[in-house]
Amino acid sequence: MVNALVDYxxxxxxxxxxxxxxxFSGDTxxxxxxYTDYNGSNTGSMDDAVGGGYKxxxxxxxxxxxxxxxxxxxxYSNTSSTLIAVTKHTATSSFFHExxxxxNPVAGGTVSFAFAKGDVSITSNYFLSxxxxxxxxNTIGSVAFTTSFQTKEINILSTHLTLRLDGTxxxxxxxxxxxxxxxxxxxxxxxxxxxxxxxxxxxxAWNK
Amino acid sequence: xxxxxxxxMLTPPKIIRKQRFWDFFDGDSLRSWWAQRxxxxxxxxxxxxxxxxxxxxxxxxxxxxxxLIDFNDAARHYxxxxxxxxxxxRSTSVTDHYTITGLTEQGASPSDTRYNWKNDSTISFMSMGxxxxxxxxxxxxxxxxxxxxxxxxxxxKSASVIGWVDDILEAISTANLxxxxxxxxxxxxxxxxxxxxGRIKYIEAYNT
Numbered sequence: 001m002v003n004a005l006v007d008y009x010x011x012x013x014x015x016x017x018x019x020x021x022x023x024f025s026g027d028t029x030x031x032x033x034x035y036t037d038y039n040g041s042n043t044g045s046m047d048d049a050v051g052g053g054y055k056x057x058x059x060x061x062x063x064x065x066x067x068x069x070x071x072x073x074x075x076y077s078n079t080s081s082t083l084i085a086v087t088k089h090t091a092t093s094s095f096f097h098e099x100x101x102x103x104n105p106v107a108g109g110t111v112s113f114a115f116a117k118g119d120v121s122i123t124s125n126y127f128l129s130x131x132x133x134x135x136x137x138n139t140i141g142s143v144a145f146t147t148s149f150q151t152k153e154i155n156i157l158s159t160h161l162t163l164r165l166d167g168t169x170x171x172x173x174x175x176x177x178x179x180x181x182x183x184x185x186x187x188x189x190x191x192x193x194x195x196x197x198x199x200x201x202x203x204x205a206w207n208k
Numbered sequence: 209x210x211x212x213x214x215x216x217m218l219t220p221p222k223i224i225r226k227q228r229f230w231d232f233f234d235g236d237s238l239r240s241w242w243a244q245r246x247x248x249x250x251x252x253x254x255x256x257x258x259x260x261x262x263x264x265x266x267x268x269x270x271x272x273x274x275x276l277i278d279f280n281d282a283a284r285h286y287x288x289x290x291x292x293x294x295x296x297x298r299s300t301s302v303t304d305h306y307t308i309t310g311l312t313e314q315g316a317s318p319s320d321t322r323y324n325w326k327n328d329s330t331i332s333f334m335s336m337g338x339x340x341x342x343x344x345x346x347x348x349x350x351x352x353x354x355x356x357x358x359x360x361x362x363x364x365k366s367a368s369v370i371g372w373v374d375d376i377l378e379a380i381s382t383a384n385l386x387x388x389x390x391x392x393x394x395x396x397x398x399x400x401x402x403x404x405x406g407r408i409k410y411i412e413a414y415n416t
Contacts, residue, residue, distance in 0.1 A: 008217055011210045021214045025229035025413075026241020027280040046283035050389045051227040051415055053285070084215045086225050149224050167222045201285075202225050204215050 017207035018075045020184065024053040024201045034071035036106050038187070040064030051149075053086075053201025056188040065096070065189025068200075069105040074181035076101060077207050078112065079158040083184060086202040087152060092145040094120055094192035099200070100154040101182035103133075110134065112178035113185070114161050116152040118145050121191055128154070128163040128171040133179040141170040149201065156182070227285045228414035229392065233263040243280035247316045251275025251396070262296075262409025265396040267305075274306075274397030277408075278315030284389035286311050287415050288321075289366040296410035297394065298357040299327045304400035306330075309408060310337075310362060311390035317342075321386045322393075323369045325360035327353045329399060336362060336371035336379035340387050347371070349378035357409065363416070364390075 010016050022030055028046065029035065035044045040059035044066060047055045058064040076083075081101065089097040100115025112133040118126050127140045143165050153164040156178065163171040184205045188198030211217040219225040231239060237255060238244065244253045249268025253275070256264050267273040279285075286293075295309035310324020323338045333348040351358070351373050362371040362379075364386065371379035392413050396406035 005214075008209070008211055009214065019214075023227070023229050025227055025279075025283065025285050026239070027243045027278075027282050028240050031240050046279070046285075048282055048284055048389075050287045051285060052283075053227060082213070084213060151224050166224060201227050202215065204213050206213065 019206035021204045033068045035068050037066045042066035053199050055199045058190040058196050060195045062193050067187030069185045070183040071106050072104040074183045076182045078178040080208045082155045083205040084153045086149050087200045088149045090197040095196040096189040097198050098187040099152050102185040103180045105185045112180045114156050114178050116163050128173045130176045132176040137176045139171050139173040226415040230412040233409050242277040246275045249273025262407050264407050266405045267398040267403050269403045271400050276315050276395035278393040279391040281314050284391045286390045286413050288386040290416045292363045294361045294412040296359050298407045300405035302353045303329050305404035306397045307406035308395040312393045313388050315393050338369050338381040338384050340384045343384045345381050345383040347379040347381045349373050
């Protein structure tokens with residue numbers, strides 16, 4: 001008989017693996033997250049609006065950006081893990097928006113990652129970006145930028161990565177797969193001298 | 209039956225997940241997403257170190273004292289015309305007190321704009337309240353107040369709020385419906401010069 005959350009998420013006899021679920025609702029961001037200004041002075045706060053979740057508002061200088069991560073607590077596999085998030089950015093011009101997995105985002109420098117990205121400096125469609133610890137490459141998808149909330153699912157496998165947008169498979173990427181353990185990561189940036197805003201209202205990540 | 213993720217358990221395929229919140233009121237301390245607030249007097253807030261008793265608020269010992277937890281009026285993520293609230297609460301007394309849980313616009317203004325369930329010693333039965341701009345309506349259930357936990361739930365729609373106690377439909381209100389975005393709340397008050405206690409061990413809210 002199934003009567004526990006763990007039983008709904010794991011078949012009988014299967015040992016549960018690491019998982020995080022965050023609803024981004026409440027007075028403050030849950031303490032599991034570390035907020036980081038990567039460039040400039042930006043703000044992160046709960047949005048006081050229906051369905052608004054947590055928001056990052058960048059500064060007003062080109063290149064300003066900030067994000068949230070687990071501050072080098074990397075509990076997710078670089079060969080077998082999945083992340084689902086519901087995010088949005090409020091403009092489709094002069095912005096970048098990243099959601100997925102990254103190795104120690106707070107440290108900076110060249111680290112491995114696998115995340116969904118919107119970046120007007122590269123293309124007008126969402127893409128899957130990854131880095132094997134040496135070089136980053138992008139595989140461009142077919143979905144144009146939207147300012148509506150969107151479900152983004154990043155799947156890391158040993159041979160390839162996939163990106164699903166609103167439940168539909170959009171990108172398969174086979175090169176430059178991450179080479180180190182990962183943590184959940186969300187970042188919003190501006191590519192103009194105007195503030196840009198990103199929202200996140202759900203994130204779940206788990207090992208498989 | 210097992211699910212791949214909590215996301216898939218609660219969200220139909222291809223549907224973008226709406227804002228949701230839950231708290232089991234377990235652990236060493238209250239989660240930081242709650243604000244603890246004394247509206248009148250000085251209450252105490254603490255996790256219960258006993259089996260199955262959740263989190264407690266105990267009021268000060270002067271008539272009119274009351275204390276609460278909410279999102280500090282800073283993250284009203286839930287719609288007044290499309291949301292559901294579920295709480296599991298109890299009162300430790302049936303005299304000279306009130307215990308409230310539900311969704312509210314301003315936690316510290318109990319008669320303002322809200323929908324909720326309450327045990328109130330001035331009303332003979334557990335009742336569901338709706339209010340807008342300090343005009344309020346109470347709909348009594350068939351449940352005589354006691355000191356046991358009760359699962360209370362309510363759904364706000366565009367023209368009504370429907371309420372359940374222990375999964376039985378007990379109340380429908382079509383008057384004084386809330387008109388703005390809302391946040392979860394649990395509140396305990398005393399109507400005598402004696403401290404009164406309330407317990408909460410589960411809250412869930414989500415937009416529909």
